[in-house]
Amino acid sequence: MKIIQITDTHLMSRGTELHGLNPCIRLEACVANINENHSDAEMCIITGDLTERGDIGAYQDFYEIIGRLSIPCHPLIGNHDHREKFCKIFPNVPRDEHGFVQQKLQTPVGRFLLLDTVEDGANWGSFCEKRGDWLRNELDKSGNEPVYLFMHHPPFEIGIPVLDDINLRDDSLRIHQILSNYTNIKHIFFGHVHRPVCGSWYGIPFSTMYGTNHQVQLDLNAKDYFPHTHEPPTYCVIFIESEQTTVHIHNYLDDSLYKRISF
Numbered sequence: 001m002k003i004i005q006i007t008d009t010h011l012m013s014r015g016t017e018l019h020g021l022n023p024c025i026r027l028e029a030c031v032a033n034i035n036e037n038h039s040d041a042e043m044c045i046i047t048g049d050l051t052e053r054g055d056i057g058a059y060q061d062f063y064e065i066i067g068r069l070s071i072p073c074h075p076l077i078g079n080h081d082h083r084e085k086f087c088k089i090f091p092n093v094p095r096d097e098h099g100f101v102q103q104k105l106q107t108p109v110g111r112f113l114l115l116d117t118v119e120d121g122a123n124w125g126s127f128c129e130k131r132g133d134w135l136r137n138e139l140d141k142s143g144n145e146p147v148y149l150f151m152h153h154p155p156f157e158i159g160i161p162v163l164d165d166i167n168l169r170d171d172s173l174r175i176h177q178i179l180s181n182y183t184n185i186k187h188i189f190f191g192h193v194h195r196p197v198c199g200s201w202y203g204i205p206f207s208t209m210y211g212t213n214h215q216v217q218l219d220l221n222a223k224d225y226f227p228h229t230h231e232p233p234t235y236c237v238i239f240i241e242s243e244q245t246t247v248h249i250h251n252y253l254d255d256s257l258y259k260r261i262s263f
Contacts, residue, residue, distance in 0.1 A: 004044040008048070011061055031066065033235075048152030063089050
């Protein structure tokens, strides 16, 4: 199964720049590149921070641009988003019984669980007991079926202090306690950090990548400032098989290919 992951689009009202870049133009280029090269993918999942300020106009622009994708799209929300405004523009995106933007996607390769890690009005994330109950229930129902998790905030530290201060904080323990009871969690995909990061957490592989607008520099001393950069924007092309998950990170604005060589 082939899927696409986009993250941290941070849309502003059309024509407005953010950190010296135009988020709408860069997302439009992302969508065009996916349509040109990966229209055979099963779906696209966007792991949060769809807008910069959670305003209705930006969500409308996001809705219009993402609507050009030739494949189904499933957006999550992040700390820069506003849950109720998002749901006003995306009324068909499922919510759990408590109103959190969480859903299960049943696929040929397993169960995709899309989580809501947003704490209203805060940059750091949360995953309360109500959301934990939903996750636990979905995992109970999964049996031995492979499960893939998608969320905005990472539930662990990545080594950049300014980002670690706004991860899931204390609720990372709740997620770990829930997941530790299951052996069928195959991968965690997240956003939020604006960097390509991969590894494993208690034996569960994880990955993320650059956003489509600005990025965060690999500054292991950053504690009270965000080292924003203009490193290239990317999206992920992910292949999921029964015994393997392969994640390709693609710089869709790279035009450096100068010739094709035949072997």
